[in-house]
Amino acid sequence: DIVMTQSPLSLPVTPGEPASMSCRSSQSLLNSNGKTYLNWYLQKPGQSPQLLIHLGSNRASGVPERFSGRGSGTDFTLKISKVETEDVGIYYCMQGLQTPWTFGQGTKVEIK
Amino acid sequence: DVQLVESGGGLVQPGGSLRLSCEGSGFTFSAYWMTWVRQAPGKGLEWVANIKYDGSEKYYVDSVKGRFTISRDNAYNSLYLQVNSLRAEDTAVYYCAASNYGPEYWGQGTLVTVSS
Numbered sequence: 001d002i003v004m005t006q007s008p009l010s011l012p013v014t015p016g017e018p019a020s021m022s023c024r025s026s027q028s029l030l031n032s033n034g035k036t037y038l039n040w041y042l043q044k045p046g047q048s049p050q051l052l053i054h055l056g057s058n059r060a061s062g063v064p065e066r067f068s069g070r071g072s073g074t075d076f077t078l079k080i081s082k083v084e085t086e087d088v089g090i091y092y093c094m095q096g097l098q099t100p101w102t103f104g105q106g107t108k109v110e111i112k
Numbered sequence: 113d114v115q116l117v118e119s120g121g122g123l124v125q126p127g128g129s130l131r132l133s134c135e136g137s138g139f140t141f142s143a144y145w146m147t148w149v150r151q152a153p154g155k156g157l158e159w160v161a162n163i164k165y166d167g168s169e170k171y172y173v174d175s176v177k178g179r180f181t182i183s184r185d186n187a188y189n190s191l192y193l194q195v196n197s198l199r200a201e202d203t204a205v206y207y208c209a210a211s212n213y214g215p216e217y218w219g220q221g222t223l224v225t226v227s228s
Binding site: 035037039041043048049050051054055060090092094096099100101102103104105106 | 147149156157158159162171173174207211212213214215216217218219220221
């Protein structure tokens, strides 16, 4: 199984400031079709998860431009250019390259 | 608007069974792989099962193989999860999701509690 490791597990942020978090996979998520099967999700308190980024760097429909995903192979980063208070919650990365699909442990983002 | 609505959760004794349902609307249900993901209380997300557009392929996490069965009925835009031989560790909120390279649209979840 592919193991997904996120860091940090807790991220205090200041509104208006940038923030970033990391996700590493135990093997490359690059498929032979050229696509990288890495997604980012945000689970706000009391809500279902929502897709932010798919295929490593593609923002999902309706996701604000302040969210960006980058990386390749086994190392990935989610960046928020200017944090807003509504961005608090737990951020998960997930690999969809092979079953079992696996999630990272999550990075909990809180306002300082 | 895309909607996925789960139902069928509840309190069940160890060894018991439930059938979870998920009805989709606002998107072309038959064009998506469908997925079940669960979340134990206070824990992270765990992928449970996938089913292909036409039901011809199904995949499960090892911990549920032989106990859970995923199915779908595209005529009714519905996804199902038959959960048998339930254990305490199956206690979780079960989310259905429409997947494209991974879960894209999520339902609100249905809680399954396994306890005597």
